[in-house]
Amino acid sequence: MQLKASGLYTRVMKLSVIIPTYNRAKILEQTLRALESQDFELKDFEVVVVNDGSTDKTSKVLIKWKKRKLNLIALKQKNAGQGKARNKALQKATGEVVIFLGDDTIPTPNFLKEHWDLHQKHPKQCYAVLGLIEWHPDLKINAYMRWMTNGSSIFGKFGGHQFAYEKLKRGKKPDFNFFYTSNVSLKRKLLGRNPFDLSFNKYGWEDIELGYRLQKEKGMRMLYNPRAMVYHHHIMDEKGLKKRMEFIGRSAHIIDAKYPELKKVPGRSKKFAFRLLSNPISLLLITILNKLPLKRLQALYYYALS
Numbered sequence: 359m360q361l362k363a364s365g366l367y368t369r370v371m372k373l374s375v376i377i378p379t380y381n382r383a384k385i386l387e388q389t390l391r392a393l394e395s396q397d398f399e400l401k402d403f404e405v406v407v408v409n410d411g412s413t414d415k416t417s418k419v420l421i422k423w424k425k426r427k428l429n430l431i432a433l434k435q436k437n438a439g440q441g442k443a444r445n446k447a448l449q450k451a452t453g454e455v456v457i458f459l460g461d462d463t464i465p466t467p468n469f470l471k472e473h474w475d476l477h478q479k480h481p482k483q484c485y486a487v488l489g490l491i492e493w494h495p496d497l498k499i500n501a502y503m504r505w506m507t508n509g510s511s512i513f514g515k516f517g518g519h520q521f522a523y524e525k526l527k528r529g530k531k532p533d534f535n536f537f538y539t540s541n542v543s544l545k546r547k548l549l550g551r552n553p554f555d556l557s558f559n560k561y562g563w564e565d566i567e568l569g570y571r572l573q574k575e576k577g578m579r580m581l582y583n584p585r586a587m588v589y590h591h592h593i594m595d596e597k598g599l600k601k602r603m604e605f606i607g608r609s610a611h612i613i614d615a616k617y618p619e620l621k622k623v624p625g626r627s628k629k630f631a632f633r634l635l636s637n638p639i640s641l642l643l644i645t646i647l648n649k650l651p652l653k654r655l656q657a658l659y660y661y662a663l664s
Contacts, residue, residue, distance in 0.1 A: 537569025
């Protein structure tokens with residue numbers, strides 16, 4: 359399909375892959391290489407990368423990749439966060455379907471095809487497709503990383519703050535809480551021009567807020583396709599948890615002001631339980647008990663720490 363603009367014809371792609379990136383030049387290159395090797399016609403998709411003020415070799419990587427076969431659109435901005443970067447990319451994207459992808463997530467060869475085919479089976483504008491995110495097989499997975507991807511490690515309900523695919527494996531239907539912009543696709547028309555709320559200028563919940571808004575206002579329905587898989591190439595440990603939780607805490611108050619019905623800010627009883635669980639004496643006791651051979655309190659320790 360072609361659209362006429364300013365006397366010129368612009369090809370409309372089937373897919374636009376949008377990647378905001380910040381200081382991950384090495385992994386970004388692996389992601390681009392995987393996209394170039396997809397089981398999908400190169401002429402039918404474009405990749406829009408927004409360099410969010412990186413200070414490493416990201417600019418050089420993008421210059422190099424613009425000379426390759428991949429239909430790459432490289433944009434840049436001062437460091438302003440993923441939401442603004444994605445909005446900027448959407449101004450250039452021409453795809454009928456938009457896929458949001460992380461700069462540290464490496465797609466499997468059938469990734470694009472799996473997203474596209476499911477959208478063809480469900481052509482209504484309201485449908486979005488969630489793909490699967492697994493740790494990269496080259497990584498040595500530590501206890502903290504396992505906890506970060508287990509949202510049911512405490513009483514089968516609470517847990518890590520990264521992904522919660524184990525709930526889908528147990529039969530839960532995906533909703534806005536699973537609007538993971540490291541691997542999700544939507545029809546371009548469903549998104550509009552500037553869908554991400556720029557109030558969320560730090561890490562955390564700008565994607566979940568958009569997912570909830572689309573579900574509430576436009577009737578978005580999410581489909582889960584585990585065959586549309588990417589590998590998350592990112593080592594994590596508890597050293598980065600404090601800063602992460604501070605960002606999430608700020609975002610929680612923003613989303614609570616907009617949608618109090620979601621109750622993202624804990625009430626009095628939950629705050630009391632959090633204070634009790636996370637005081638130094640409780641943490642010390644949990645840490646000591648966790649050193650016992652069975653290590654059954656690891657999840658509780660990380661939860662208390664968070």
